[in-house]
Structures are given as structure tokens and as C-alpha cells.
Amino acid sequence: MLQIYNTLSRSKEVFKPITPRHVSIYVCGMTVYDYCHLGHARVMIVFDIVVRWLMTLGYEVNYVRNITDIDDKIIQRALENKESILALTNRFITAMHVDSDHLGLLQPNHEPRATDFIAPMQGMISRLIDQQLAYQGDDGDINFSVRSFPKYGQLSGKAIDDLNAGERVAIGSGKRDPLDFVLWKSAKPEEPSDTRWKSPWGEGRPGWHIECSAMSCDLLGQHFDIHGGGADLQFPHHENEIAQSEGAIYGQNRKPLDPPFVNYWMHNGHIRVNKEKMSKSLGNFFLIRDVLEQFDPEVIRFFMLKAHYRSPINFSDSQLEEARAGLNRLYTALVQTPGFVAKKMNGLGDPANAWVMRFTAAMNDDFNTPEALAVLFDLASEINRAQGAERVILAQHLHHLAGVLNFLQGDPTAFLQGETLVQQNPDSAGLSAELIETQIAARSAAKVARDFTQADTIRQRLLAQGIVLEDQAGGVTTWRRA
Template sequence: MTVYDYCHIGHARVMVTFDMVARWLRYSGYELIYVRNITDVDDKIIRRANENGEPFSALTDRMITAMHEDEARLNVLRPDEEPRATDHIAGMHAMIQTLVDKEFAYAPGNGDVYYRVGKFANYGKLSRRRIEELRIGARVEVAEAKEDPLDFVLWKGAKPGEPSWNSPWGAGRPGWHIECSVMSTCCLGDTFDIHGGGPDLVFPHHENEIAQSEAATGKPYANIWMHAGAVRVDGEKMSKSLGNFFSIREVLEKYHPEVVRYLLTASHYRSPINYSEESLREAKGALERFYHALKGLPPAAAAGDQTFVERFTAAMDDDFNTPEACAVLFDMAREINRLREVNIPAAASLAAGMKKLANLLGVLLLESDEFLRAGAEGRIDSIHVEALIAARLNARAEKNWTESDRIRDQLAAMGVVLEDGKGGTTWRLDAE
């Protein structure tokens, strides 16, 4: 995260995706260190802090706190380590000096240090781009002193009004790419297993991370690269200029966090997601089906048909195939509904098993009534609803069916759905 503003729904996709990955790897028995680094100094941060008239560190501290609040509402577990770039300046100096010593980097004397892209033989291997093709149309800004238009900055010479740190090349601040290489290798070693991110980072950011890290260490950087799919809004790319740019907290003002979480989880992590009113209604409908299957069943130990667990495991082991895993949950819900008519203990055990699997995706964490009534607070008066339900029960006891129907219709007009069962009458809010 580059913490100059509130996290948006695209950030939420990445947060939820790698939270799901971390949960599944741990459930599968792997030892895992999950690191999510924070860029807390860059051009956008400095510009926004100057606009606000505040120190850049005050801005980043506030946005990091907001990020933690947003991820908690989406049931995203905190990573094991969350390094900030400004805490690793010395490590950046060391890696840059190593690259200079190996002639993979050069200091032209203006306070900047650049990476020599042409010297790294495999540049472009992640994004499958050829260096000759990249040079077509590349240009050098007037203020830059690059040997090659493709060279990128590792250290930026200090400018008036910007934060800076002393370095062997003069006062300045780090480039974005070197920040991530240093934080990653500091926390995980020269080579680590999985590197994740959003689809917009493949080139040039991740390509540059590979180039500078492998040139510095002489070792492979990351064994596996995973990129979460982009979020599109009503079929269009999310953009502030189009007016379809939504922060996580804006979205959660309107939709239940678990609905948003399910929308972001139910699609395969590599697939683009279309964020729309319709897709959110579908996500809400799916969760309602699950919670209705769980509703009213007694607590029980997770048990039942092992086939469901095996199918769920096979799906998740197949490149985290969450659409297939969710299909297993739907099949379990259908079986629970069948069993509750003939064998309540078996239904309850299978329901516990379904909830356990769903929790690995970060959903079905609530009691059924809590979710099904979600949003009632502030929208309708719950005490008034309960009073009307009691009045309806009295009318039914007196066989006053006209009054009973009138109250049901009144509640329906308020968006309240009644469900009469052996244990009494319960209620939930209808989908908006």
C-alpha cells in the first residue's frame, strides 16, 4: 500500500485475496510468514501532505490507521510483519551501494542513482517484454541524467520542501522500486516463495524489483508470482475522472462487510471482478442462502460427508479455485436443508462443517439472525418490529386471520420478512 489516501475497492481485492491465500496455506500445514510492506514516502504522499499542510509522517500514520480499520471490517487478518519504507533507509543504501559496486547502478553526479537496465540480461522475463521493444517510445525527462531511457531511479537527490535522508550520494530519498526489494529481502531473505500484488504492478514495478534484487544478491528473487485480478466498476476501469472510484469505507457504508468480502472472494483471484449493484445483490443472495441453511440448527461438532471436505480441499489446492470451493458450499447448504427434514443432528453436524470451511474464505462468521437482520439498526425500529410480531401472534392465537394478514403486510411494507417455524416466528430484512 502507498498510504496517501483511503484504500479503495481495488486495494480490498488484493487484501482479501492474499488473506485467503494465507488462511489456506496455514490450514494446509505450511509454515508461513506473511509480509505486507508499506510505502510511506513517495511523490504522491509528499504532494498530498503539502496540499494538507501537514508533515508527511502525520498523513501516513493516519492513513495506515484507516487501512487497519478497513481491513478489520473485511475480516482481513493482520500480516505477520508490516514494514515501512522509512524504517529501512539504511538497507536501501546498502543494496544500492552493492549495485553500484557491481556496475548495475551508477551515480551521474546530480544526487540521483540509476539502475542500469541494459546490464541485466533477463530484464522483462516476468512481463514477457523484450528490452528492444521497451526502448521504442521511451524518453528521458529533462531533469534526468540517464544513460538509457529504460534506466530507473534508485535514489533521488533532495529537492526543496521534500523529506530527505543523508546518503553516500548526498541528501535524498529512495525510489519506489528499491523500497520493496529491501523490505522483502530483509523480512524474508534473498529468495522467498510467493510475491503478490495487483495486476498493475507487473510492469514496471515487479520487473524492476526482480532486476535490482537478483543483480544485488545473485540469487532468484521470488519463486512464484501471484497477481490478483483488477476490479472494474459496471464494466469500466475504476477511475476518479469517471466518478466510479470508491473507497472501502464508502462501500461499507452501504453494504455489509461480509457481502463485499464474499464478492471479492467468490471469483478466482486472477480473474477481473465487476463491481456493480447487481453483483453485490448476487453476493448478498448467496450468503443469505448459506445463513438460511445454518439457521435454527443446534450447535454441533463438524462432521458429515467427508466428500464435501475433499472436494473443497481439491478446489483450493488447484490454484486457490474459490469459485469451485463456493460451489461445494452451495451443495452442502442443499444437503443441510434436506437433512433438517429427516435428521436434525446430521444437519447440525454438516452445518458446522460448512461453517468451518467457509471460515477459511473469511465468511459465515456471524450467527444467522445477526446477518439476516443486518442493516436493521437505524433503518427500522427493531422494538417496533418485535411488537408487531407479538401482536400478529396474538391475532393468530385468536384466529383473527384478517388482523394477522394486515400486520404481515405492514411488516412487508417495512421490508421485514417473517418466517414461521416450529420454534416460533423469526424475521429478517428483505434484500434492498
């Protein structure tokens, strides 16, 4: 039975979909003014795993992940580059898709762009004005009146009176209260024409928060199962989403039996660098495409899954090297199993199998990937102790269960020999396969000539360059990159 930690209730809850065997899930996606970094990768990988597990359990999943393609940062970058908003955002959307494909991510069922949903946003804003939950300020902006929504703070646990206590409204602002947030930004004379749309309140563009409410309600309905995103979105973004969405649906008087905007709120922990959150604003971010030049995509996925999705995770090259070593161990169990051939299996396999039961229990416990990985390592140890047909069967289980998390799916020898890195970045891959094979042949010749000193020298020389030799039965030597 799947349990999900619900940020709204601050507890694990048994997952009960609104519609049996169907799941609707919305995840806050990227603001496309630059390349994606590893912080973005964690959001994408975490919810890729969530969707994969829901599908493995037999649910039909409607997965929506939006794209913010209009905001202040996008406008600023377009002006700096002297290009149109559309040219800029299309370029970085394409780059995001390339990164996503390299990481082996499922594509969402829908990937709405904010600029394609201006009309639904304006409709929601109009309803909020009618419900007396929004107003037009002296500067032309439409603002949400936070104090008019009694349950504001329910997601973050913040009391209204404790927020921005003692602050005054900035001079020149059209807000009546510092807590109020913008739903529609009035266009400024100096802003380009492709940053503004006509509206009942004058030309302008949507505020950030209203985008996700309008797109999720339009594509999934006014009540859906799961809403996800990074921990930094819990407040104020997701708090504001609840206020404006439920405000537009129910006004100021939502009744106890009225369904909430979202049943389960999920938030993944940050990636940290030197104890600080990885972000573009801090300048401590690492682009996905740059890290992929040094590490196989499966290593990045494995690194993300070593920590529980709700926990922060520390990034460093040494952490990625540990992830690579862990994957090497699992792949080695496969490559050293005579007769192993990857086979397609349906679902999880035999539900009564002890390994399947342990793996399922881990994933059903709020997507506990560290515990699921522990099951796989125990299974790899059992493979290394087994012989014959039993070993092959265990290897099949390892391959299949790891496939649920979308790794161990490449050719084991190719992974261990770093073929993906050679293809993506030949200059950083170290010794070529041809040169390594030549050295192995020279070592074999030295052993035949009983020059064991020379044979050992070759082994040590290769090891110093990150190449591990493994002598197999029958005089065969295999190799892998450390």
C-alpha cells in the same frame, strides 16, 4: 497437492516451499496518503485467503505486507494539508488497520514501513552501482540501467526493444535511457526536510521500486517463496524488483543454477467499475469504510471470493446484493437447523469426508474460491433436505469449511437481522428490531383473531421494507432482512 499459478512461468505449478512446512510470502501493500478503497480490499482479502489456506494445510507462514510511507503523492498531500509526513501517514495507517479489522483480516507477521529501511535500500543501491547496473545521472538521481540486466522482461513477457520504442530521454532528465528507472531521488531545494535522508550520493529519498526489494530481502532473505500484489504491479514494479534484486545478488551474470529472487509470483485481478479499473487516479473508487456503512463485512469478503482471484471482478451495488443473498442462504441453512451449535474443529476435519475432499480439491487448485463456494452451496442444499442428527452434522461441516474462508462465523440470527449494520450505521439499517417484533406480534394477534387479511397485509408491508418473515413449526415466526 497445492498448485499455484506462477506469473513468471505462466502456468500452474505444484507448490514446493524452500523450507519444508514453512512459507515465506511478501505482498505489496498500501501507499498511505488516503483511505483504502475496494481495490485495496481485494488485495488484502485475496492474500488473507492465501495465508489462511496455507495455514490450514499445516504450513508455518511468515507473512510480510509493506507500507509505502514516502513518495510523491504522500509529499503532495502533506503539503496540501499543511501537516508533517509522519502525521499524515500515521493517520492513514491507523485508518487502514480499522478497515482491515472490520474485514476480519489476519494481521501480517511483519508490516514494514519504507522509511524504517532506508539503510538496507542504500546498501542495495551501492551494490548495484558496484555491479555497474546503476549510475548517477547529471540531475543527481541514481538510476538502474535496464539494458545492463539481460533478463529484463522475464516476468511481464515484454521485450526490451519493444518498450518505449522510439522515445527519447526527456530534456533535463539524468537518465541515459528512457527505460531506466530511479533508485534514489535527489532532494529538491523546495522539498520539506522530512522528505530527505543523507546518502553517499547526496540528500534524497528512495524510489518506489527499491523499497520492496530491500524490505523483502531484509525480512525474508534473498530467496523466498511467494511474492504477491495486484495485476497492475506485474509491470513495471515487479519486473523492476526482479532486476534490481537479482542484480544486487548476482550482478549481470546469474548462473542457471542460482536460485531466483522469488519462486512464485501471484497477481490478483482488478476490481472494475463500468469496465474500467477502480483507482484513485480515475476517480471511480469506493472507500471500504463507506461500503461498510451499507453492507456487512462478510458480504464484502463473499463478493470478493465469488470470482477467482486472478479474474477481474465488476463492482456494483447489485453485485453486493447478490453476495448478501448468497450469504443469507447459507446462514439460513444454519439458523433453520434445530440443535445446531457452532463448534471448534481442528484443521479441515475428516480428510475422507466427501465435502472436505471437494472443498480441499477446489482450494488446492490455485485457491479456486468460486468452486469452494459451490461446495458450500451444495452442502447447504443437502442440509435443507436432511433431518435430525444428520442435519446437525452437515451444518457443522458447513460452518467449519466456511470458517476456513472466514465467514459464517457470526451469530446466524444476528447476521440475518443485520445487527452489524445497525451498530455501524443505524440510519441506513431500516426498521428497528423492536418495531419489527411489534409488527410480528400484531400479525400473530390478527391470525389468532382469524383476521388473515390483516395478517397478510402486515407481512406484505414488512416485505416492502426489506423484512422477510418465516413461519416455523410451533407457531414461531422468525425474520431476516432481505
